[in-house]
Amino acid sequence: MKLNVDERWDLIDKISKEVVSYGKYEHTLKDALGELSVKPLAGIPIAIAVLYGFWSIFSSFAGTLWTDGFMVKIFDEHFLPWMQTHFPGEGGWFYYIVVGDPAADNCFEAFGVLTSGLFVAIGVVLGAILIFYLMLTLLEDVGYMPRLAVLIDTVLHKIGLHGYAIVPTILSLGCNVPAVTATRILETRKQRFIMMTLLAIFIPCGAQLGIMEEVIPETMGVVVLYLIVGYFIFGFVLNKLIPGKSPEILIDVPPYQMPTRRNVRRKMWMRTSGFLKVAVPFVLLGCVIVNVLYITGVMDWLANAFGPLLTQWFGVPKETVGPLIAAFLRKDLAVAQLSAIEMTSYQMITSVVLVSIYFPCVATFVMILKEGWKELLGSLVVLAVVVFLYGGLVHLIGILAGVA
């Protein structure tokens, strides 16, 4: 049987009358709450509250309970003295690498593989990562993340991205490695390049945030502010300089829903185990390399070679060269190492900003390389310029404010 166009439409009408029922859709409370959280006037206060809750729970759990409550006591009062007393060969190079400084009275200063290395990985980072991923998973599964994407879409368009860029950005606050993979949700090469570069430079990972909360709780806000400002300034510049398109998006916003326990458990396990597999070996390896560089005198040579640049241009002590090298392996380790160097409060702020922006950790480096060597090369060029300019600018701001 062959139908002409009119007959086809008649048939469609007939079928739809039989199978589709029409009625008045009544808005539910969930719908109304959902609408409220994407309108800027109401959505921005809600976003501020959500981020406040996120950070407050993160710092209470990771800082007050996990690290200060139990881990500092376990590592500094029991494990470190036990290692210092019982590990054989005090004064030898092997002892120095494994246990670190025999006179140190806390794990931040000892800097041995099994003292500082384990303390950073388990005593600080594990707690931070657990609570970070739990909070992130809950926000995703409740359905808030797509709403945040809609809300921030206009702002992110100014730097050549769109609302979905909030996913790699927030993932990056946990770990840059999955965040680099998540940049694939962006459509164009231009967007992916901007996102990868910005997250590698300006977004501190959860481990680094955990250490910062422990080492510089008073001035952490200033460091984060510098990073946020840098994210937008250099995003804006990159958007102007890099050719390519930044298309609009259509986001499917699901209704708010209760997260399921099974889903939360699986996501937590997948993310935390993935993170630990990447992080722990690099933290331990970082301690070994930094200690070897100290023992062989390479670190002193590097400190003297880069001393003028560090002290004159960036305004930080030349000893910062050690943490900067460690930062290539793990940024959390580098911040921990900074805490053992004597410097002023503003020098500490500048140093932490430098550690954050100076180079992506090696795991992120490998992930960007997987995305393409051109992307990696481009990111490194941008990075070198950013470190030099932004590091100098942070120092200049300190001089103008009379604190540097």
Add this chain to the structure above:
Amino acid sequence: MAKNKSSIYFGILGAVTLAFGIADLIVTIGGDSFTWGILEIPADPFRGGWGGLIVLFAGLFYLAGSKNLPEIHQLSKVVMGSVLIWIVAGTDIFAMITESIPGGGEGGWFNTLEGFFGTYAPPYAPAIFLLPFSLVVIYCVYRRK
């Protein structure tokens, strides 16, 4: 009549919440925390500043939603006001819990029973005082169903 009662209730709660939010911000700008009986307004930039700003937003949500409350969009504003209070008060309570469990620098692994309960003693931040009053919204949602 019930409509009017709930509108008046959330109108008053909104005004009080707004006043607490403004007080939070003023105290934070002043730099010294303020204690009056069992009420303490913190002066630190995070809890006092950002927390105060969120309490202020909660007050605005209550005031914006209190008129014609049974209408779903108005109710959603009041619910959101309560959610903001729950976030601030909930994180304050969570902070108390995390402080109350460990024994502290000089103590043992865990806190003593006295120390544990002592952490929950007053004074409290404004959001904790607002918490029980904000729970009334659950009744409103339940009754609407």
